Amino acid sequence: MSNHFGMRPIDVRPVDVRPIAASATLPLRSAVLRPGRPVDTAIFPEDDAPDTLHLGVFDQEELVGVVSLYPKGAPMIQQPSGKHSTAWQLRGMAIHPARQRQGYGTALVLACRQQVAARGGTLIWCNARTSAVAFYQAMGFVVQGDEFVIPDVGPHFLMVWHLHTHER
Numbered sequence: 633m634s635n636h637f638g639m640r641p642i643d644v645r646p647v648d649v650r651p652i653a654a655s656a657t658l659p660l661r662s663a664v665l666r667p668g669r670p671v672d673t674a675i676f677p678e679d680d681a682p683d684t685l686h687l688g689v690f691d692q693e694e695l696v697g698v699v700s701l702y703p704k705g706a707p708m709i710q711q712p713s714g715k716h717s718t719a720w721q722l723r724g725m726a727i728h729p730a731r732q733r734q735g736y737g738t739a740l741v742l743a744c745r746q747q748v749a750a751r752g753g754t755l756i757w758c759n760a761r762t763s764a765v766a767f768y769q770a771m772g773f774v775v776q777g778d779e780f781v782i783p784d785v786g787p788h789f790l791m792v793w794h795l796h797t798h799e800r
Contacts, residue, residue: 664726706757
């Protein structure tokens, strides 16, 4: 069953999502996204930029998931004519392996939507791991283009979510 946006209903349990420091993202990013590699491979160039936003999702006071948002144009994304777009990249989303499929990732994506909308954004994009495409599709993201490989990381798809399509 889907709603008027063509998406399935999302059941989200109450969780605590709040801004965190860039450094707080590193343990989960490293363990989940760069296992067995040095922690510095989980540091991204935009992490300390003034407009960057890092969010954490907590179970009580335990940080169980992280994501970062960067104001950054999306590659190969054509905007509808006459529309000004403020694009944000969703990057470094990592949920502790023991906490996956429990609604924490969904809560982070929903918080990202709220944060981007509050900042005047109209589009969120990400390079989604092939294994995560179904999750992002369930959240309303759409695949753009063919699968590609990020060296030392693996296969990905460019995915986008347009705020104006879903909420305006």
